[in-house]
Amino acid sequence: MQAMSNRAPIPLVPEQCAVLSNCRDAFCKAVEAKFGCTAIFHNLEESDSSGCNASNLSAPELRYFKQLSKGVKVSVWKDDLTRHKVDAVVNAANEGLNHGAGLALALCNAGGPMIQKWSDDITGKQGIVPTGKAVLTPAGNLPCKNIIHAVGPCLPSNPTKWDVERSAPILHKTIKSILDVVEFSKLSSVAIPAISSGLFNFPRDLCANIIVQIVQEYNDCNGFNGRVVEINLVNNDEPTVQEMERACKEFLGGPNITGSYSGAVTSRDQSFSSGNSFQFENVTLHITKGLIEEQMVDVIVNTISDNLDLSMGLVSKAIFEKAGKKIQEELYKNKKGFVASGDVFVTKGHSLNCVEVYHTVCTSRSGTRAKQILYEVVLNCLMKAVSAYKSISFPAIGTGNLGFRKQEVAEIMMQAVAEFANKNSRKKLEINFVVFPKDIEMMEAFENKLNGVKGRMKFHSAMPQSSAFATKESTRNETPTLEISSGSKEALREAQAWIMNMLGPRNGTITIMNNHVIYFGQKDHENLLSLQTLHGVHITVFFKNGNGGVIITGEPISVSCGAIEVESMLCQAQKDFALDEESDLLYSVVRWQCKDAPWPPKVNAALEKAYLARNKEIELHDYNIKVNLKNKFVVDCFGQTSSVARTCMFKDYSPFRLDSNSFYARTPVDGKGFLEMERKVKDCGLCTIRVEKIENAALQQIFELNRMRIKDKTVHLYQCVSAQFCDLICRVGFHKDFAPPAEQKDGSGIYFSSTLDRALKLWNRQNEEYIYIIQAQVLTGKSVIGSPDFILPPVMGSDPLKRFDSLTDKENTHVIFNGQQALPQYLILCGKPTSSAV
Template sequence: MLLSRGLQSCLATMAGHFDYPLYGPSVNIVKKCGAVLSEVLQHKFGCVAIIEGVDFQRDLRAQQKRPTIVPQQRFATWLRSGVKVSVWKADLTSFQADAVVNAANVSLKHYGGLAQALSETGGPLIQRESNDYIGQNGILNTGDAIVLDAGLLPYKKIIHAVGPELSFQTSPDISLAEQLLKRTIRSILDRVQEYRLKTVAIPAISSGLFHFPLPLCATTIVSTVKNYYESLSQTHLPEEILLVNNDEPSVWEMERACKQILTSQLPYTYSQAAVGKTSRPPLKMGNVLLILKKGKIEDQWTDVIVNTTGTDRNLHLGKVSMALLEKAGDRLQKAVYDAHLQGKIIITNGYSLHCKEVYHTFCTDVSEKHLHKNLFQSVLECLKMAAAQKHKSIAFPAIGTGFKFQKEEAAQIMSNAVAHFAQNCQTPMEVHFIITDNDTFKAFEKQMVTLQQKASHSSFTQAGLEPPDESRERKPATPQITLTGYSDETIKEAERWISGLLNSSGTITIRNNFILHFGQREFLELSGLNKNVSIEETFRKGHAEMNLMGTPEDTVLAGLHVEAMLCNIQKEFIKEEASSLGLMSTKNVSFRRKRVDHSSPVFSDRYCEFKKEGLWLVKMETVENPSLETVFKLKKKQLNDCTSKHMLQRIPAQFCDVVSHIGFHVEYAPPADPAYGEGIYFAGTVAAAMKVWEKQNEEYLYFVEAEVLTGNSAPGKPGLILPPSRGSDPFKMYDSVHGGVNVSVIFSGYQAMPKCIFTCKMQ
C-alpha cells in the first residue's frame, strides 16, 4: 500500500528551530550554566542551542571557587605551525583549558604560592595523587613534568612541573638555571603532545617563590615555546598555549616577551600559516575581533570556513566551492550530499582544509527580492552556530560579489551582520573576511572604517545594523533559547526536556545506566556540588537512577552537572569502543543513516506494522556501518554461521547515533524487567518490544531493527551475565538465551548488526 500525498506531507519532517522563552528563575539558572546546558543539548539531542538575552557567568564546573580576577586576554598571535600563543591575566584556579601547569617542587608538596592555591581548590585528590606518585617513583628532578588528575579544578589534567629554584644566599648560576627552565618548558610541551591536549595554561614558572628573575623567565618561556613548535617534528599540535598569571608584573613581562620574540617575524593577528596579510588593524567590537585580509579562503587556519553553494549541493559550481573542493578532496562533496540541514546551514568536516568544520550556506540561491535580507541572516546564522559550538574563529569569503551583489553592498551587509552579532556575543570570536581582489578589498576596508567610526561614537546601537528590509531581526524582548536541530522531533524532544528540567519543583530523577561508569573523579565532583542538594543513587532491576532533591534552582544546577558528567563518560566510552572496532575491522569507523522515502513500498509495509500497535511511523532510516558489518560477519563465523533473526530494540533518542556508530551495548536499553539475564535484549515484534520496554510518557518512541545472531539458545533466567553452559564443559556455552518466543538476549554486542531506525509517535 502506497501512502497518499497528503499523508506523505504530514509525515515528512524538516529541520527547523524552536524558540524557548526564559522567565523568572530559569533566567538565573541559564545565566549560571548556559555553556553546560548547550553542551548537554548537543550531546543528548544533536541540537544546537543559541542563548540570547542572558548575561552569562562562568561555566558551572568553574563555580567551585568564584574567580577573583575577571580573565583578560592581553595578547595573541599564531606561530607558523598554526599553534596560537596568548597572554592572559586570570586566576588559574578558575581558568578554562584542557590542562593547567603547576609550579611544583621535587617532592610534590603543594604548600605556598600557586601550588597551594591549586591544591586547595582542586580538593584532597591533588595532594593524595602526588603523594602516591612520589611513593611509587621517588622524587622528581628539576626540569621534569608529570601529568595527574586535576581533581575539582576546571581542567582535564594538571601538569606538575619542577622549575629551577635560585637562592639569594649564594651566587646563583643564572646560565644553568636558564637551561633548566628551558628543559622544564620542553617537558611540559612533551606532556601536551603525549596526552594530545588542545589547550594548556602555563604560569611564569620559577619566578615567584623560586626567585628566578621575572624578565628572563618570560623571555625563556616564550622563546622555548617558539623553538619547540618551529621544529615541526611533533605528531600532535595543540590549539593554544596560554601564558596565564594573576599579577600585573608577570602579565606585562609575558606580553613584552611575546611582542619582542614572536611579532618580530609575524603579523600580530591570526594564522601565520595562512596566505595574505591584514593591511589594516583589526576592528574590536565587544568580544568580536573583525579581521580583513587578502588571501585564499581555502588556505585559512580558522576553526570554521564558510562556503556558499546552491540547493543542488554541487560543489563543482562556483569559485569558492570549487577552490574548497579541490583543497579538501572528494570526501567534502560526499559529505555535503549526505549531511542533514541545520537551519540554513550544512555542516561538514574540513578534511584536508586547515579548519575543523565547513559551513555551507545557500544565501544567494533565492529571489532578488530577498537577497539582501538572506545574506544578512545567513552570515548571522553562521556566527551564532559557530559560537554555540564553541568555535573561536570563522572565515568568510566575499559572498555573492561575483554575480549577485555589488562589492559595496556585500561589504555593508556582511559587516553589519558581524556588528549585530557582536552586540550579544558572550565569548571571544575572531571573524575573518578573506578577499582575493583589490577592488573588493577596498570596499570592505571602507566599510570597516565606517564601523570604526560608529564604535568610537557609541557602543554599536541597533541603528544601521539591522537586516536590510522591513522585517528586522530585533533583540528578543525576553531572554530565550533558540534550538536548531536535524528534525522537528529532535527539537521537540529537546524542548520537552528543557521544560521539565527548568520547571522542576526540587526533585530530579536521571535514568541512565552510564551512571554505573562513575569513578573516583565523578564522585569527587558530586561531593563538591551544592550541599543543599541531596543525591541518592539506586540500581533496581537493571536500571541505574540518580535522584536529586533540594531547592529548585540548586537541584537544576546539580542535575545539569550530572548530565554533563554523563555526556563526558559516554564520549569516552564511544571513543574507546570505536578504537577497538577499528582495530578488529581494520577500517575507519564511520556510519551513515539514510532516510527511506515515505512513498516507497518498504516504508508503507512498516507503517502498517507499527500502526497495528497504535504507533504512527514518522521516519525510517537505514544504517550503514562497514566496520560493524565486518565485525558482525567475523562473529557469525566464530559462531559457526549460526542462525540469525531480524529483531527490534526500543532505545532512547540519545543512543540512536551511538548504536549506529559502535553497535549495541547493555547500557543503552535495559528492559523494564531483566527476567532472562543481564544482557542485551531484543524483541521479535513491535507488540513484544512495547512490553519489554515500558513507555515512560515519551512523545516519540525509537526502535532499532537489527540482525541478531541467536544461534543455539537456552531459556533465560534472572542474574545471568553469560549464556549457560552446554553440557559439562563450562567453555562451551549457548549463543543466546530467550524468554518465550518473542524475546532474545545476547551477551556480546557484536552478535547484532543495526539495520534500520524507526521514529514513531503515539496515535
C-alpha cells in the first residue's frame, strides 16, 4: 500500500459546507472507493455554525466511569448508538432479526441495507434466534466493526408483576450472551443499550439493575480471562441514562477519576474539565491533577537514573513505595549491559493499579540532545503501549533532577503526543498527563500548550477494509477546508476534478454514468425514493445502449447532496458485485472444507485471502467458529476442534510466487518493457506516465482452461477503462459493465480493440486528463460479423449449443461474451503531453 504522501487542500464556500455537512460519510466513502483517496475536513463544523447545516446531534457525554478489579472498565454515556465508536454495538433485536422499528431500524438506516441481509442469512441458515441469545454480524457503514443482535424478553404494554418476574431471568441470560460473544470474538469494547426497556416494555430501573449486576458478576468470575474490556452503557434519552448511572453507583460504587474512554469526555464527575481533554480520532489526551502512583491505567511511566535505583527521585520513589520491593528486583534483572540515556525498561505493576511500568532513563545533561531524548522517550513509550494496551499515564518528566523548565517539558511532551497521533491510525489509546496536585505552574504550562495544540495539530485516520472517516482540525477563525490525500498524484487530480463536479455550480442536473446501477436491489430503490424526499430532488435511473446511470435534478445544493449519496450507493453495489465475482473465481481454483464439506464461495474466498495474507487465524462470525489457518483446524464456540483441508483444483495455481500476499498483483514495469509501451503510446499523441504488470494466479488458471477449449492462439488486444474499474479488472477480470463503449454496434458483450489508437476512438476519453488502457491476452477463436442485436454470439451451423467464440467488425473491434476468454496483462496510464509534468 502506498503512503498517503500527495495532498491537495480545497477551500470550501458556504454552499459546499452545506453539501458536505449533509452527506459527509457518503462523500468520504465515494472518494475512497472511486480514487483510493482519503478525505480530511478542517474547520467544517465551526463554519457550519455560521451558515451551514451541521448535524444537530449533541456531543457524546460521559456520565460515569469505573475500572473494576479484574480489568473490566464500565462507563455510562449519553450518546447516539449509531455513531458511538467501539468494536461492537448491541442491537435490541427480535427473534426473526427483522429490523423494522426502534433501535434496530435506526442501526439499519445508519449502517446500510447489508445489515438486514446479513441478519437474513443467519435466520436462513439456523432459523430464529431464541430469546436470551445473541449473534454477531458486521456493522456495515456504522463507525464500529460489528453489531451484536441480542434478543431480550418482550413484555405486554402494561406488564404485570408476574410478567416482569418471569422475564427478568431471560434478560439476565440475554446480557450474559452479549458478554459471551464479546469474549469469544475477543472484542475490546462494546456499547450496550437498555435492552428490552423500550419497545419491549421491560421496566427501565430493573433493566439497569440487571445489566450492571451481570457485568459485575462477569468481571468477578473473570469472564474475560484478564483481558481489558470496555463496557459502555449507551443510551440517548435522559431518564435511561440516569437509571444506568444510578445502578452503576449503587452496585459498583463511586466513579474513578481516570480510565479509558471511547469518545469525547464531558463528565461532571471528573476532576478535569473538557477544556483539559482533547480527542483526535483514536487518541485521547487528558491533563489531570493526581498522584502518578495511584493511577488506574494499563501503563504507568516512571523516570529513573542510569543506575536503575528506584529510591532516587520523587516520582520514582513514590512508585517504588507503592509497588513494593519486587519491582526493584525485577528492574535489576532486566538490566543487560550498558544503560544509555533514552532506554526504557519494562516491569510488571506489582502492587500498583496498572499492568506494566515503563521505566525511562533520562540524563541531567542540558541542551538540544537532552530535549531530543525526552521527546523520544515519550514517543517510544506511546508506540510501545498502543501495541497491547488502551491507557497510559505520564508524570511531568524532567522537571525534577533533570532541570528542564516546566514550559519546556509541556512543549516537548505535547509534541511527542502530536507525532504519535499522526502516526497512530487504528488503535485507541488514552494518554494521561498527571500533574502533582500542588504544582500549579506545571498544570498551567500543560493547559497553555494543550490550548495551542488544539489550534495547530492535524490528525487523521486511515480505514481498513476500506474506507476512511473524515476528521476535523479543531482550529478557529480559519477557512473551512477539505484536504484530499493519496499515494498517487494522478488519483489525486482525478478526485479533485470529481469533487469540483459534485460541489461546483451547475444548472441543477448531475448525470452519473455507472452500469452497476443494474445491480440495485429493492432496498437500493427504496433508498433512492428516500433521497428524493429527503433532498427534494428528482432521481431517474436509466439503461440504454449498454450504458446505465442515474440523473439527479433539482436545486443545485440538493442535487449535489443527492448525487454524492447515489455515488456512495453505486460504490457499494460495485463492492458487492466484486466480492461475488471474486468468490466465484476463487471457488473455481481452490476449495476450503471441513468434515469433507466445502464452505460456500464467499467463506471460501475469505479463508483463501486470509491464508495468502499469511494470517494465523480468521473468525467466521456467521458460523460462530475460528479457523486456524496455519495448522488448519477449526474451533467452535464449545471448544471442539475439527480438521480443515485446502485443496487446489489446478496443480499450477501458485499465488505464493507473487509478492503481494494475495492471488493477484500489480508491479511497475521499467526498462525495455516500459520503452516499448512508451513508443506505442507516443504514436497516439499521448505520453506514458506509468506501466504496471498485472498477474492473477486464479484468472490465469481459468484462462488456460478456456485456451484448451477454444484451441486457438491468443491475440493482444486493448481496452480503455475508467480509473474506478482498474483494480476491479485486476482482481476479477473483464466484464461488459466495466467498460462499455459509447455505442454497442457489434453486440452486447465485452469490447476490445486491436490497436491503441482505435481503442482511444472506441472509448472516447478526450475530456479526461488521464487515460487508463489495459492490454490483455484474448481468445477470439472463431469470429463472425457482429450486430447490435446480438446478446450472445450466433449459432454455428445446425447445432444450437455450438456458438461462435467472438464477434468482430472486420476491422479492429472484437467482442467476447465470456470474461474468462481474456486475461489482463498490463495497465498503461497515459496522459496528454502536458500531464507528464504533474
